Structure formats: C-alpha cells, structure tokens
Amino acid sequence: MEEVDRILIHSLRTCGTEVPEEVQSVRQFNTELIVEAVVRCLRVINPSLGANLSHTLPPGMSARFRIGTSLAQACQDLGYSGEIGYQTFLYSSEPDIRALLIFLAEKLPRDSQEDAHQPAGKSAVLQRDIASEIKRQLSVLWVPPSCRTLTLQRAQSSFRLHRFHSHSLSMAGDPSVKSVPVERKEYWVKYLPCINVQLPHVPSLAASLLERNTSELSAVQEWEAEWKSQGLASRLSSEDYRSRKRQRLQKRIQDQLRQSSQLAENQTPSSSSQDLLEMLRAFNVEGGIDHKKGSRFTHAQKFTHQQDPERLQEQMQRAAENFPKKDTQDVDAEHQELSSLQQQIDVLEKEIQELSESTKLLQLTLTQATREVTEHRQHCGEKENAVRLKKRAVExxxxxxxxxxxxxxxxxxxxxxxxxxxxxxxxxxxxxxxxxxxxxxxxxxxxxxxxxxxxxxxxxxxxxxxxxxxxxxxxxxxxxxxxxxxxxxREVSRAAYTQRILEIVSNIKKQKEEITKILSDTKDLQKEINNLTGKVDRTFVVTDELVFKDAKKDEPVRKAYKYLAALHENCSQLIQTIEDTGTILREIRDLEEQIETETAKKTLSNLQKILEDYKAIKQENTLLMGRVSEP
Missing domain, CATH: 1.20.5 (Single alpha-helices involved in coiled-coils or other helix-helix interfaces)
Structure with a gap:
C-alpha cells in the first residue's frame, strides 16, 4: 500500500492539495486534509460540483455535518458506488478514505484529455507561472496608498501600466535558407539593430511583438484560406502557385510603370526648358545619367528608379576627390553662382509647370476634337452607303x-x-x-x-x-x-530504481512459485486423502461382509464385529473432528482479519470524537436556546 499511497499523494498535490512533506501514507491524513483533498479533486473533475464547496472546515459542528453531507452527495453524483456519508469524512477510516481517493484519482483528467484541451511545452509552463503569479497577487489584501510598503507599491500601484501602442519592427529571417541573398544575411548579422533599440519607447516592446505575431499568423491563415479556395482548384503545387502569383504581380507592376513612363515621355518639354536640360546634363556627366526629353516628373522618376544608392554615393565620392581644393573666395563665388543658378532653376520650373498645364489643356482639346472628327466620319460613311444603294436602284x-x-x-x-x-x-x-x-x-x-x-x-x-x-x-x-x-x-539514480523493480519482480516470481507449489501440494494431499478415504470405505465394506458371515456362527467373531463397527464409527468421528478443527481455524483467521480491519477503522477514537461532537452540539443548542429565550 505504500506505493499506492505515494501515487495518491502525488496526484493530490498536482490538483492543488497542500499535503505536508511528512505525510507519506493515507493513514496519516486528518479530517481537514481529507476534506481539502476531496474538494480539490471535485473542482478539477467537475468545477460545477466543487465550486460551492469550501476546502476548509468551519468551527461549528452543524456546519461540519452539512459540509460532510454535501461532499458525500457530490461523490455519489460522480458515480461512487461505495458506502459514503458525512461519517466518511468526519470519522474516517483508512480503507474507506483510500477507496474514495482512488476513485477520485481515476476520475481526474489524464494524458489525452489534458493534452487535447491544454497547451503543452513552454506555453504550459508560462501559463502555469502566470496563473500562480495572479493567484499570489490576488491573495494579497488591498492596502490604501498611504499605508503601502515598498513591495506593495510595486505590486498594487499603477505606475507601471502603459497603453497598448505598437510600432513596426524589422526582424531577421532564417539565415539557413539558401534563397536569401548573401548581402541580406550580412545585413542581418552586422547592421540590423536589436528590437529594443528600434523602438522609441521600451514599454511598447510587448505590444509591437504581439502585433507582429498577430500579423504573421493572419498572413498564414489568409494563405491557407486562399490555397484551399483557389490554389487547389488551379491543380498546381504550392511552389508553382506562389511563383505564378508572383509573376502576375510583377507583370502588373511592370505594366503600370510602362504606362506611366509612356505618358511621361509623350509630354515633351518646350524650347524654353532646353537650357535647364543642358545644365542638368552638364551637372550629371560623371554620374552617367542620360536625360531624355520629357517632363520633370519623368526625369525624377527615372533618376529615382535607375540610380543605385551605393553607386550614387561612390560617384559623389569620386567627384569630391576629382575636384581640387579651392580657397575661400572661390568657394564664396561658387556659392553665389549656385544661388543664382538655383533662382534660374526655380523660374524655369515655374515656366515648365505653366507649360505642362497648357499642354494638358491642349491635349484635352485635341482629344475632344479627334472624337468629334471620328463621329462626323462615321456619319458621312453611313450617308455614302445609303446614296450608293439608291443610285443602283435608279440605274x-x-x-x-x-x-x-x-x-x-x-x-x-x-x-x-x-x-x-x-x-x-x-x-x-x-x-x-x-x-x-x-x-x-x-x-x-x-x-x-x-x-x-x-x-x-x-x-x-x-x-x-x-x-x-x-x-x-x-x-x-x-x-x-x-x-x-x-x-x-537526481538524488536516487536510475540504477537504484531498476534494481528495486527487479527485486520486486523477483519477489513476485518467488511468491508465484511458492503459491503454485502450495496449490500442487494441496491437490496431491487432497487426492491422497480421497484415495485413503475410498480405500478405508472399501476395506470396511469387505471386512464387514466377511466378519458378518462368521458372526452368525461364532460368538467371539460377533464381538469382533461389534468392535469393528465401533472402530469405524470412532474413526469417522475423528475425521469429522479434524475437519471441524480446520474450519474453526479458518474462521479464527477470518475473525482476526476482521479485528485488524475494525482496528484500522479507529472505531474507539471515532466513538470518542462522536461523543465530543455530541457534547459540542449540545453546548451549541444550549447557547442557541439561551439566545432565543433572551428578550
């Protein structure tokens, strides 16, 4: 029973029962510990049953009887078929409590059920820590701000609360992926700042991480929904579907850029902007930028999309190295010249803008006129067909x-x-x-x-x-x-457990061998007894017949026959006495076992407790009668 009690105590501790370390057996459970263990198990098995039950016993005896009756009813509702009542908890016996705890331990949610409804791994440990921390904080009483200590100020004040404000984060990917360029991996390793450095406020770190995780999860869910609805219908693999989708997106972007570029190239600048274009070409000769005729938006767009930032930086450094060092007067003269050029550029930009607006207006007018001409040509073609038909009819x-x-x-x-x-x-x-x-x-x-x-x-x-x-x-x-x-x-090594298991197995094997040997000996002895009994009966029958024949003729033989009958009767009585003695010995052993069982039930101590509870109830009734009789 020691192993069974250890397993029960471990199960009760996992349910939240505070079993002391010195308690190693169910025999050491007191009434308060039994009530707490049963209530904790009921709350885990069926929260609706154990929600209204208290795991602590009140001082009043009437309240204790009510709690014991409620616990007995809850256990019966769960399907406990044994004999149970308030006396099971208030005047407990070791076998009854062990049977009840074994029943409740079997009803506890086990591996598959717990794993199906509860998270596992690090998340389970985290949730368990969060629950314990919340439970600990809820167990602390609220104290007014003026009476709080430093610990309570940190635990109950709201100075650490912050609003949920998230920021976009730049996070490194998986460097083991072969499709990632080497430059990007080098950027992740050498230049990508840490997450806490990317944020303007440290309290927004948790909100930013939660927001990014939510966006990644939503993207995965959207991809799964799209794959189920459209990807499977396309009869392509996931990689082919992704590549085809990427190609369609790139084609749309290229079409949009091509249309924008064509519209920009169709808008040619006037002759007044040629000086500005020549000046821009002169400034960008070393950069290798070829400015074609077009609007300012076209040049800016081509400059933005075609020029690589690293290449532009190298060109600027090369140009800075090629320029010789000048004195202060030359620098001032250049600054003045640059300011005058900048003013000219501003004037030309205004003229270009005015000309582009007039060009747009003329373009609209030209489009409208072209549409009118097309309509007139269609009308004339219809009239020509009608005239041609009438002409043939006249001919x-x-x-x-x-x-x-x-x-x-x-x-x-x-x-x-x-x-x-x-x-x-x-x-x-x-x-x-x-x-x-x-x-x-x-x-x-x-x-x-x-x-x-x-x-x-x-x-x-x-x-x-x-x-x-x-x-x-x-x-x-x-x-x-x-x-x-x-x-x-790690106090006990695995070898010790293995050795103990092997010893238990060997002891069980020896016991089985002894039991088998005893059973075989009992069968052999019973067979020998049966053979001897049969032999005695047959011998007596044969002897009785022989002696009875001679007893009719000879008087001494008649006395011998009487002695033979008396001997047979005495032997039968002796055998019956031996069988009765064995039966009495078995009954004695059964009674000794019953005595041990009754002793384990602590009947005397329970009777003493019942007398004490009876006296306590009488005192409570006396007090209540006195309160009732008072005016």
Missing amino acids: LLPDADNNLVKLQALVDASSLRMANLVGQWETHRTRLQEDYRELTQAHQEREDESSRWMKEAKDLYDKIRGAADEAKRKEELYKQLVSEYESLP
Missing part, C-alpha cells in the same frame, strides 16, 4: 421588266441553293449534335472526376494538417515531458 429603273425577271431567277436559284444548304446543314448538324453530346458527356465525366479528385485532395490536405497538428502536439508534449524529467530530483 435599274429603265429596264425594270427584264431586271425583275433576272431578279426572280436569282431568287429562285438562291432558294434552291438555300434548300440544298439546309439539307446539308441538317446532315452536318446531326453529326455535330452527336459529337456535342459525346463531348458533353466526356466533359461531365471529367468534371465529376475532377470534383472527386478535388474532394480527395481536400480530405488529404485536412488529414495532413491534422497529422501535422498531432505531430506538433506530441512534439510539445515530448518537450514538456523532457523538461519535467530534467526537473525531477
């Missing part, structure tokens, strides 16, 4: 009869040709309809097959996802078990 009027005969002949020939074509079309249409039906049926079969394959693919994807989740859950469970194993005390 046919002088020879109307002949023309009517010719027209009738053409109509008849057209009717015959039409009837022939209708016959050919019917033949062709019948064949086409048959082909259409066959193709429709084949298409429907392919659609059904595609739908079936699609459904199987979705089912397979769900199974894969379920298997991945199960693998992830088991991996987290494995990590949690490893962490718990590492946190276990």
